[in-house]
Amino acid sequence: MTTSQIETSGVGGAGAPGQGGARSGGARRPPRIHRAWFVAAVAFVTIIGAAAFASLPGLLIDPLHEEFSWSRGTIGFAVSVNLALYGITAPFAAALMDRFGIRRVVAVALTVIAAGSALTVVMTAAWQLVLYWGVLVGLGSGSMALAFAATVTNRWFVARRGLVTGILTAAGASGQLVFLPLLSWLVEQHGWRPAAITVALSALAVVPFVWLLLRDHPADVGLAPYGSDEAVPKPAPVPGAARRAVSVLFRAARTGPFWLLAGTFAICGASTNGLIKTHFVPAAHDHGMAITAAASLLAVIGVFDVVGTIASGWLTDRFDARRLLAVYYALRGVSLLFLPMLLAPTVQPPMIFFIVFYGLDWVATVPPTIALCREHYGEDSAIVFGWVLASHQVGAAVVAFAGGVARDVFGSYDVVWYASGAVCAAAALMSLVIRRA
Template structure:
C-alpha cells in the first residue's frame, strides 16, 4: 500500500490517522526488544537435538541415522513452514501465529518424555516441534523488521538473528548439565516450559506501527495498516512461482542451503557427539557450542552493520569462504580436552555462524520488494532442507565410517562453492524486468 499522510484528502474522506507525538525512543525499538526476548526464550528447542543423540542411542538402541532422521524432519519442516508463516502473519497477525507456534513446540517437546518407539520421536520432535519452530523462524524477525523499520534494517536483522544464538548460549550449558545429571527427559520438559514462558511476551507485541499511531522507524510518513491478506497459502505459492523465474532466487536458495548444511545440520546437530567420540565430556562440548553463540551475537550484529554499508554479495562470499576453511581444519582439532587451537576455531566459526542472514535478507529485499519476507521464507526453506540432509547423512556417515571426518571435509568444499555462487548474483537493475511482478 502506498504511504499516505494526514494532509492528503479532506477530513472524513479516508485520510490516514496522523501519528501521535513521538516519544524520545521510537516504539519500534521496544518491539525489537520484545521480539529479541521471545526468540531467546524459544531458542531452547534448537539447543537440544545434538544433546539427545547419544542418550537416545544408549537408552533405546536407535541408530544415529534414525535419530538424525527425526532431527532432519524437524529441520526440513522448520524451513518449509517458514514461507507460509510469513503469509499467515499477514493474515492473522504476528501475535496469534507466534503464540500458537510456541504452544505446539511445548506440546511436541513435552510429549517426548512418554515415547518408547522411533516413530514417536519422528512425530513429536520431527513433526510438532518442526512445524512450531518453522512458524516463528527467521520469517518472524523479517516480518517485524519490514513492518517497523525503514532505516537500520540491516542492523536490526542482525540483532534479531543473534537472539537465537543468545538463547543457545543460555540453554546449551543448562540443558547439557540436565542431560548429564538427570537424563534427557527433564531437559525435554525444560524446553517445553521455556516455550510456554515466552508466550506472555508475544502478547506485548503490536502487529503494525499504525496500531499505536506511529510511523515506522526512519520514515516521516504515516502508513495505514493494510487489511488482512486472505489466501495466505495461495499467495505464498504464487510468490514462489514468480521468484523461481529469476536467477537471484536460485543462487540465494543454493547458498543458503549450504549455509544450513554447514551450521544447523552439521555443527549444531553433530558437534557434541563428534567431540564425545574423541573423549570430550558432553558438558565441555556443549559449552564450546554455547561459546559459538557468544561470538555469533557479535558476528551477526556486525554483519548487519556491514550490510547497511557494503555490497551484500561480497560479504556473503567472504563469509562462506572463511567458514569453509575453518571446517577443513576441525577434524585435526577434536581432542579429549579443550585446547587453544580449538578455542580459536570456536571463536572464528562463531563470528561466521549466521552472519550470512543480514546480507541474504538484504538481497531478498533488493530483488523482491514487498514480497521479500515470503521470498526469504522460501530461501530459509532451502537453508533448512540443506540442514536436514546433513543432519541425516551425518548420522549415516558416523554409523558407516565410524567418524564424522568425511562430513567436515565435504561441508568445507560446499562452502567454497557457496562463496563463488554469491559473487555471481546480479544486481537489482539487471533483473528488473524479471521481478517487476514481485515488487
C-alpha cells in the same frame, strides 16, 4: 534523524495517524524512543525463549542411542524432519502473519513447540520421536523462523534494517547461549527428559509476553515506521495465505537470484544447523571430550554469533551484500577443513580459535541474504526469504541425516567435515554471481 520525529495520532480521533489534530494542550511531543525498538525487544526475547528447542537435538543423540538402541541414522532422521519442516513452514508462516497477525501466529507456534517437546518424555518408539520432535516441534519452530524477524523488520523499520535484522538473528544464538549449558548439565546429571520438559516450559513462558506486548503494525499504535516521516496504513488481512506463499514462490523461481540465494543458504544450513549444531557434541565425545565441555563450546559459538551477526548487519547497511556473503562462506569452508585435526579429549587453544571464528561467522550470512531478498523482491521479500530459509533447512536436514549415517558407516565424522568445507567454497563463488537488482 533522531529516534523519533514522528508524532502519535491525534487526541479524540482528530487527524490521521501521525498527523495530530487540534489539541487543547498543544502538540504532543513524540516519544524519545520509537515504539519500534520495543517491538524489536519483545521479538528478541521471544526468539530467545523459542531457541531452547534448537539447543537440544545434538544433546539427545547419544542418550537416545544408549536408552532405546536406536541408530544414529534413525535419530538423525527425526532431526532432519524437524529441520526440513522448520524451513518449509517458514514461507507459509510469513503469509499467515499477513493474514492473522504476528501475535496470533507466534503464540500458537510457541504452544505447539511446548506440546511437541513435552510429549517426547513419554515416547517408546522411534516413530514417536519423528512425530513429536520432528513434526510438531518442526512446524512450531518453522513459524518462529527468521521470516518472523524479517516481517517485524520490514513492518516497523525503514532505517537501520540491517542492524535490526542482525540483532534479531543474534537472538537465536543468545537463546543457545542461555540454554545449552543448562540443558547439557540436565542431560548429564538427570537424563534427557528433564531437559525436554525445560524446553517445553521455556516456550510456554514466552507466550504471555507475545500476547500482551507485541504489536502487528506501527498503525496499531498510531505511528509511522522508524526512520520514516510518513504514516503507513495497516494493510488489510490477506486471504489465501497458502496460495499467496506458493504464488510468490512461482514468481521468484523464474529469476536467477532466487536460485543462487536458495543454493547458498542451503549450504549455510548444511554447515551450521545440520552439521555443527547436530553433530559437533557427539563428534567431540567420540574423541573423549565430556558432553558438558562440548556443549559449552557450542555456547561460546552463541556468544560470538551475537557479535558477528550484529556486526554483519552493520556491514550490510554499508557494503555490497554479495561480497560479504562470498567472504563469509569462503572463511567458513577453510575453517571446517581444519576441524578434524582439532578434536581432542581436552579443549586446546586451536579449538578455542575455531569456536570463536565459527561463532563470528555462524549466521552472519542472514543480514546480507535478507538484504538481497529485499533488493530483488520488494514487498514479497519476507515470503521469498521464507522460501530461501526453507532451502537452508533442507540443506541442514540432509546433513543432519547424512552425518548420522556417515558416523554409523565410517565410524567418524571426518568425511562430513571435509565435504562441508568444499561446498562452502562453492557457495562463495555462487554469491559473487548474484546480479544487482
